[in-house]
Amino acid sequence: MTVTTIDLYNILRSKIGESEAKTLVEFVEQKVQTQLKEDMNSFATKEDVHLLELKIENVRSDLIKWMFIFWAGQTGLLIGLLKLFF
Numbered sequence: 001m002t003v004t005t006i007d008l009y010n011i012l013r014s015k016i017g018e019s020e021a022k023t024l025v026e027f028v029e030q031k032v033q034t035q036l037k038e039d040m041n042s043f044a045t046k047e048d049v050h051l052l053e054l055k056i057e058n059v060r061s062d063l064i065k066w067m068f069i070f071w072a073g074q075t076g077l078l079i080g081l082l083k084l085f086f
Contacts, residue, residue, distance in 0.1 A: 008028070012021035044052075 009021050009025045012024055015021075016024070
């Protein structure tokens with residue numbers, strides 16, 4: 001038991017009795033451990049971050065490529081329209 005758990009146990013023991021306090025403190029500890037294990041599954045590892053960085057890099061390069069194609073198309077269309085009118 002940690003200091004906080006001992007303090008909780010002592011407070012509860014004086015209010016609800018020794019066995020009930022022990023049971024309640026054990027239940028709370030078990031719930032905290034269960035929640036901690038569940039939360040550990042949602043943390044990102046270094047490998048997860050690295051894979052995400054690679055995906056962002058690929059998307060960025062694709063975006064730059066398509067922006068260039070769009071700009072080239074717009075420029076060509078504008079030049080063609082200007083030649084048509086003049």
